[in-house]
Amino acid sequence: MKEYFGHVPAEVFEKASKIKLLVTDVDGVLTDGGVIYDDHKTEFKRFQVKDGQIVQFLKAHDIRIGVITGRNSLVVKNRCEELGFDFHFHGVKEKSLVFLSQLKAMGLTLDQCAYIGDDIIDLPILKNVGFSACPKDAMSYVKDKVDFVSEFNGGDGVFREVADILLESQGKLESVIGHLISQKLQNP
Known part of the structure; x- marks a missing residue:
């Protein structure tokens, strides 16, 4: 599987191999950092589905996931709940x-944790x-x-790339993929 990660230095895999908790910022990481409001002050955000898809596999392989964000947003709270994050804190100024x-x-310990952030507060x-x-x-x-700069912009799969690196560094990504492709479909 390492052939998919040719852009990732060996020292990144070494650090990632010890991680048991992945924490991320939201705006600028899980989203592109933009906030859209309609005339009724309803907030809209765009999330990358690929980021959400990997959460269940991280959790199945004993990597916990959390969010700490500076903004207080119902949209983000709903997304965190939907994905089953282990914790999420909103409106935090002292992250x-x-x-x-x-x-x-x-x-x-700090050595067992990974963090994805994009701005000064992180x-x-x-x-x-x-x-x-x-x-x-x-x-x-x-x-x-930081130890690693993603190939992706915020909102375009940064979380997924980091999650894949964590799983690969711990020898778990290939088993996730293998399990999924070995599933037999039954005709209805």
């Missing part, structure tokens, strides 16, 4: 405090976790501080 609290509650966590990543269109000073 590192919430992050450290969750680590303690889960009995995990830097304290990005600089301290075991594996850090950002979208291709993240702020340049964020890209300079």
Whole structure:
């Protein structure tokens, strides 16, 4: 499977192999960072379905998933609930405090955690976790501080790429794919 990850340095796989928790920002990572409001102040966001598709496989392989976002959005809350994230916190200004609290509650260390962020508010966590990543269109000073810069822009599959790297580094991606392609379909 590594042939699909030729752009990923070996040290990234080494760091990713220890991860038990993947936490992500939302705006600029799970979405393109844009917010659309209609005349009734209803908020709309676009999420990449491929990002959501991998969540069940992460969880099935004992990698927990969380969201910590600076905005308070019902749309995001609904998406997190729909996907079954282990935790999600919204309207957080001091992300590192919430992050450290969750680590303690889960009995995990910083080295066992990955974080995906794209902007200045994410830097304290990005600089301290075991594996850090950002979208291709993240702020340049964020890209300079992370272990891995995705080939994708925010909202276009960053979360999926990082999740696939985690599964591959832990020898689990091939079994996920193998299980799915070995399923036999029955004629109705």
